[in-house]
Amino acid sequence: MKVSGRKNSLTIETPEGVVFSYELATPVTRALAWAVDAAAIGAASTTAATLSQSANILSPDWAKALGVALYFLISTGYGIVLEWRWRGQTLGKRLLGLRVIDAQGLRLQLPQIALRNLLRAVDALPFFYLLGGSASLVSRYSQRLGDLAANTVVVHERTRLEPDLAQIAPARYNSLLAHPQLAARLRSLASPEAVGIAVRAIALRDGYDPAARVELFRELSGYFRSLVRFPEAAVEGLTDEQYVRSALRVIYGNGA
Amino acid sequence: MIIDLPRFVRTEKVYWDELQKLLHEIETEPGRRMPLSGIQRLHYLYERCSADLARLDTFSTEPRLQAYLESLVSRAYSEIHETRAPLRIRWKNLILAFPRAFRRHLGAFSLSLGITLLGCAFGWFVMRQDPQSKAVLMPFSQLMVSPAERVAREENATIDRLKGAKATFSAELMSNNIRVTILAMAAGITWGSGTLIVLFSNGVSLGAVAEDYIAGGQGTFLAAWLLPHGSIEIPAILLGGQAGFILAGALIGWGSHRSRAERFRMVGGDLFAIVAGAAGLLVWAGIVEAFVSQYHRPVIPYGLKIGFGACELVALAAFLGWAGRGNQEET
Numbered sequence: 001m002k003v004s005g006r007k008n009s010l011t012i013e014t015p016e017g018v019v020f021s022y023e024l025a026t027p028v029t030r031a032l033a034w035a036v037d038a039a040a041i042g043a044a045s046t047t048a049a050t051l052s053q054s055a056n057i058l059s060p061d062w063a064k065a066l067g068v069a070l071y072f073l074i075s076t077g078y079g080i081v082l083e084w085r086w087r088g089q090t091l092g093k094r095l096l097g098l099r100v101i102d103a104q105g106l107r108l109q110l111p112q113i114a115l116r117n118l119l120r121a122v123d124a125l126p127f128f129y130l131l132g133g134s135a136s137l138v139s140r141y142s143q144r145l146g147d148l149a150a151n152t153v154v155v156h157e158r159t160r161l162e163p164d165l166a167q168i169a170p171a172r173y174n175s176l177l178a179h180p181q182l183a184a185r186l187r188s189l190a191s192p193e194a195v196g197i198a199v200r201a202i203a204l205r206d207g208y209d210p211a212a213r214v215e216l217f218r219e220l221s222g223y224f225r226s227l228v229r230f231p232e233a234a235v236e237g238l239t240d241e242q243y244v245r246s247a248l249r250v251i252y253g254n255g256a
Numbered sequence: 257m258i259i260d261l262p263r264f265v266r267t268e269k270v271y272w273d274e275l276q277k278l279l280h281e282i283e284t285e286p287g288r289r290m291p292l293s294g295i296q297r298l299h300y301l302y303e304r305c306s307a308d309l310a311r312l313d314t315f316s317t318e319p320r321l322q323a324y325l326e327s328l329v330s331r332a333y334s335e336i337h338e339t340r341a342p343l344r345i346r347w348k349n350l351i352l353a354f355p356r357a358f359r360r361h362l363g364a365f366s367l368s369l370g371i372t373l374l375g376c377a378f379g380w381f382v383m384r385q386d387p388q389s390k391a392v393l394m395p396f397s398q399l400m401v402s403p404a405e406r407v408a409r410e411e412n413a414t415i416d417r418l419k420g421a422k423a424t425f426s427a428e429l430m431s432n433n434i435r436v437t438i439l440a441m442a443a444g445i446t447w448g449s450g451t452l453i454v455l456f457s458n459g460v461s462l463g464a465v466a467e468d469y470i471a472g473g474q475g476t477f478l479a480a481w482l483l484p485h486g487s488i489e490i491p492a493i494l495l496g497g498q499a500g501f502i503l504a505g506a507l508i509g510w511g512s513h514r515s516r517a518e519r520f521r522m523v524g525g526d527l528f529a530i531v532a533g534a535a536g537l538l539v540w541a542g543i544v545e546a547f548v549s550q551y552h553r554p555v556i557p558y559g560l561k562i563g564f565g566a567c568e569l570v571a572l573a574a575f576l577g578w579a580g581r582g583n584q585e586e587t
Contacts, residue, residue: 014333018306020326065423072431076438087283103517105330107338111528118531121435121442122450145445149503151520158327252261 036092119146354533368497375459437496444500451500483565
């Protein structure tokens with residue numbers, strides 16, 4: 001297995017030759033997750049202190065001892081227990097969509113989780129994670145010292161949603177498909193890079209400035225039109241954006 | 257040539273769903289043992305989905321589908337290529353992992369002990385040369401009085417000063433000492449310099465206290481006061497130092513041809529076992545310090561306290577030296 005770094009991502013190549021990548025969490029996102037976790041620790045400690053007061057009935061000494069022990073256990077064990085049970089996530093990381101993973105993409109182990117959390121003792125020095133934050137700013141994979149020692153990285157959670165094919169290939173009448181030979185020619189000539197750009201352009205169309213969107217689809221339409229010349233009757237009245245959508249439906253084989 | 261995406265998805269989706277279901281089962285029960293047929297099926301599905309991802313990567317660029325397949329393949333990859341056995345919570349194994357890890361890194365423990373002894377010698381020397389430095393070297397305010405004065409006060413005490421506060425005192429000692437041990441380990445990431453400082457300063461305090469009491473003719477009191485909890489607490493902090501130097505060794509990697517990541521991966525389990533074991537020892541030390549060490553003659557005879565401390569030390573040495581030896585002994 002090879003691991004290679006590029007800006008803001010960790011790329012892993014498996015022995016089977018498949019490449020996948022993780023988007024690394026930025027120090028700012030991690031700081032926000034940590035703030036949520038700090039609040040959760042505070043809330044849990046307050047609850048534990050209140051509950052331990054109920055032991056006052058038996059002995060005030062033991063009630064106070066229970067409070068001290070619970071605070072220690074919560075502040076030290078919060079990250080270890082949650083990251084172990086939730087496979088690399090704490091409450092803060094869940095809310096921010098982050099996850100701790102092994103730097104080689106392997107299964108995260110309990111000793112790794114424990115080590116990265118215990119090293120917070122140094123990362124937090126001298127105050128507010130200055131040392132750990134500085135380390136994550138300069139390290140290749142945005143790792144604080146605990147991550148370096150435990151061989152872990154914090155990444156953005158991967159999407160597990162199934163793809164929405166209707167987004168790129170809705171089942172509508174497509175005038176280009178009335179010419180199957182030309183459609184097949186378009187399918188064979190279109191470059192994956194250009195198709196990728198077109199797919200992204202459609203997915204993100206609502207976010208573009210109107211003038212920029214018109215220009216982008218004009219260029220894309222020009223590219224597809226240059227590959228295959230469909231009869232005038234098939235393309236008459238199609239705007240550039242409609243032409244790009246029709247071309248994509250042809251390329252992705254939706255034979256509506 | 258671009259692949260026929262809807263047809264591709266229709267054909268392959270059944271395999272993706274099966275892999276998704278299998279991964280969910282594995283992730284929910286990481287300790288579960290799969291039958292050979294299940295492992296073979298997992299491997300087949302992983303290879304099939306990898307091939308699908310490779311095809312998609314080459315011939316198509318539907319980002320959401322690609323992200324979905326990458327998610328499946330990366331999760332399956334982490335399960336299939338992991339060679340370390342998943343940790344199973346079996347108390348016997350966990351307890352024995354501690355002495356085994358200790359024995360694997362005796363050099364780091366010797367270094368930890370050596371630096372503490374050096375600190376002791378320094379504290380002893382400074383205290384002898386300059387008794388006025390007591391205020392700087394002693395860790396607690398109760399040690400500021402002369403040893404003879406303190407011994408007289410403790411032995412003639414008519415009230416129990418810890419009455420109604422022993423459990424709290426014990427819990428505070430436990431949490432504080434475990435924090436120091438964790439710090440000694442974690443400070444190893446500073447190429448060992450932080451660990452060195454923690455151990456040396458601890459040794460300085462210990463040496464200064466020892467010199468003060470022995471020079472004051474209160475050696476027996478000192479032994480009876482420190483040994484019951486110190487025979488466990490001091491080795492536990494040395495173990496924290498050992499873990500710190502193991503970490504530093506993995507970071508520096510003298511004479512090792514392995515990558516830094518591999519070196520850290522190799523020692524991670526041992527660090528965890530040593531720190532967890534030391535924390536367990538410190539829980540015991542905290543109980544003993546609050547309930548035994550703070551009571552002196554005539555409440556508890558000094559001989560009994562010293563004998564108790566010596567027995568603990570021998571038991572700890574035997575446990576660390578011999579527990580877990582045998583068929584499963586480390587290489």
